[in-house]
Amino acid sequence: MKEVIIVGAGTGGLSVARELSKNSNVNITIIEKGPTSDAKDAYKYYDAWDKNEMELIKTDLVGGSSLVIAGNFIPTLVEELKEYDIDITPQLEQLKEEIGIQTMPETHEGKINKLLKKASSELGLDMKDMPKGINPEKCIQCGKCAWGCPNGAKWDSLEDLKIAKENGIKLITNEAVIGLIAEHNIIKGVKTNQGNQYLADIVIVAAGGMVTPKLLRTVGIKAGETFSVDPFITVGAYLKGANQDYEIQMNKYIHLPHIVISSHTSHLLLPKIQETHPDATADDIISLMVKVPDNLKGHVYMNEVVKGIDFEDASLLARGAAIAGNILVKAGADIKSLSSTHVRGAHLIASARIGDVVDNNLETKIQNLYVADGSVLPKAPGMPPIYTILALSRRLGQYLSNKL
Ligand SMILES: Cc1cc2nc3c(=O)[nH]c(=O)nc-3n(C[C@H](O)[C@H](O)[C@H](O)COP(=O)(O)OP(=O)(O)OC[C@H]3O[C@@H](n4cnc5c(N)ncnc54)[C@H](O)[C@@H]3O)c2cc1C
Structure with missing residues (x-):
């Protein structure tokens, strides 16, 4: 044995x-x-x-x-x-x-996901269905994927x-x-x-x-001696009654060279959007995640983790944010409220x-x-x-x- x-x-x-x-x-x-x-x-x-x-x-x-x-x-x-x-x-x-x-059936597409796909297509961008490990028969479309x-x-x-x-x-x-x-x-x-x-x-x-x-x-x-995280931001804006937070997260995506843009909500956007729309709630956010492949320059030492973004990572994120902002505005978001979260990493x-x-x-x-x-x-x-x-x-x- x-x-x-x-x-x-x-x-x-x-x-x-x-x-x-x-x-x-x-x-x-x-x-x-x-x-x-x-x-x-x-x-x-x-x-x-x-x-x-x-x-x-x-x-x-x-x-x-x-x-x-x-x-x-x-x-x-x-x-x-x-x-x-x-x-x-x-x-x-x-x-x-x-x-x-599998990709989700039409019943699980989501109103905002549909809207974002239409807006992307009008801008000449191909928004695809994301392959998912989700059983649509059990999925109640609560948007809580990242909670468990x-x-x-x-x-x-x-x-x-x-x-x-x-x-x-x-x-x-x-x-x-x-x-x-x-x-x-x-x-x-x-x-x-x-x-x-x-x-x-x-x-x-x-x-x-x-x-x-x-x-x-x-x-x-x-x-x-190396460490990457695929850094991402979520770019969002005000759209009354969007309710995107109740849709399957990242149900659709656009794949551009070095950039992925995907439907995604984050409560971190709310205080920023409230600067132009004080009455906004989490249900009034329309948003997209921008994710890029980063360099290998991070480190994981015994008592320290070091991970930053370099010029190339930052410029890719900025490019993605510009494209995401255009899609959101085309979909009806208020341009004055466009905001971004800080940079995060979930692929360690x-x-x-x-x-x-x-x-x-x-x-x-x-x-x-x-x-x-x-x-x-x-x-x-x-x-x-x-x-x-x-x-x-x-x-x-x-x-x-x-x-x-
Ligand atoms: C919010 C979020 C959403 C994501 N969504 C996606 C997605 O949709 N698709 C995708 O491809 N990826 C996604 N990812 C990334 C994906 O989850 C990770 O890349 C993957 O799960 C990492 O697997 P792993 O085995 O490396 O680590 P983990 O799955 O994190 O496993 C590490 C395990 O080791 C345990 N552990 C840690 N230290 C010790 C120790 N000293 N002794 C014993 N046990 C220890 C931890 O508790 C944990 O159980 C997401 C990540 C996050 C955070």
Whole structure:
């Protein structure tokens, strides 16, 4: 029997667990920092890092950030990964089936989404339907995707956990891994904040792009020298009775070179819009998210995360904001009220990159120490990364299962 520890019961960790637990010669223990919770309460576990110029967001609980996704599933970096001899096409196909990825039917399109599509088209811009991991039969169109789906309509990693549990994995919650143990360049186990040591033949670190590099550093791996986040802003304006906050978030998108523009609401816009419309409520906002792929210039050190935007990132965001503003005004928004949120990042990636910190089987230079989360992505896609993170992690689970 081989002992395997997975650090983090999030998107990547549970995806590996699901595949690897099919092998009955393997004993899997997952150690998770956060608690178990209903998907609808996931918003209570947001952990926002706002100690530099950009706010970085994730959720720390069983299921990880998968619980608060907008449900967008676009295959990204597929061709780039082939340069590292990694073909995730079979796993993408597998996931499409398992998750039920599809675009939403007309009944779930949303009034403002329709309006934005029409306005975009009048400006010569092609606004497409976003592929979603949302079951329209269960979706009540409450707009709460990023809070945690209250109706079980949106796919999340708890589905992977369910299968892994049926296959006998053990899950430890409310215990954080604080260091790895290696001897003679071979992994031996992990140490936790409860003073425990857990020994294993294989350790898979899946604590997310902002934590995994710190853990790798405890055994001398120089991770976190790069870090990307796909920065985004939400640009919005006043439109009486828009009620966009009750529509499926990011249901449509425009893909331009290096820029994605997508329907999205943010309560952060309200105080800014109230400067010109004091009576405005959250229901009177029409808005679009602008997201761009950033450089790799961030760092994740032991006690510090550094992530800013450079001239190129800023100019792309400005270009996207100008286009978004035009669409919003064409759709009927009041131009005087046009506002933007501050810059945020929700794709915490590329801090233990393939070809740099891990090889094409996601193994580090320490034998039997693997990584399975957003940190392995080689670059910022500027697009939803979860489909690719899940595929890479399923691939690792299958690889280890065959190997063992
Ligand atoms: C609001 C929001 C909306 C998003 N929408 C989309 C979308 O629609 N489509 C898309 O593709 N992407 C989306 N993303 C991004 C996507 O959710 C993430 O890229 C992806 O879930 C990251 O997976 P991961 O495995 O790297 O990390 P996570 O899923 O965050 O997993 C990390 C896990 O490790 C645990 N952990 C952390 N530290 C420790 C420790 N020391 N010891 C033990 N456990 C630890 C955490 O609690 C967590 O469970 C969104 C993100 C956010 C925040």
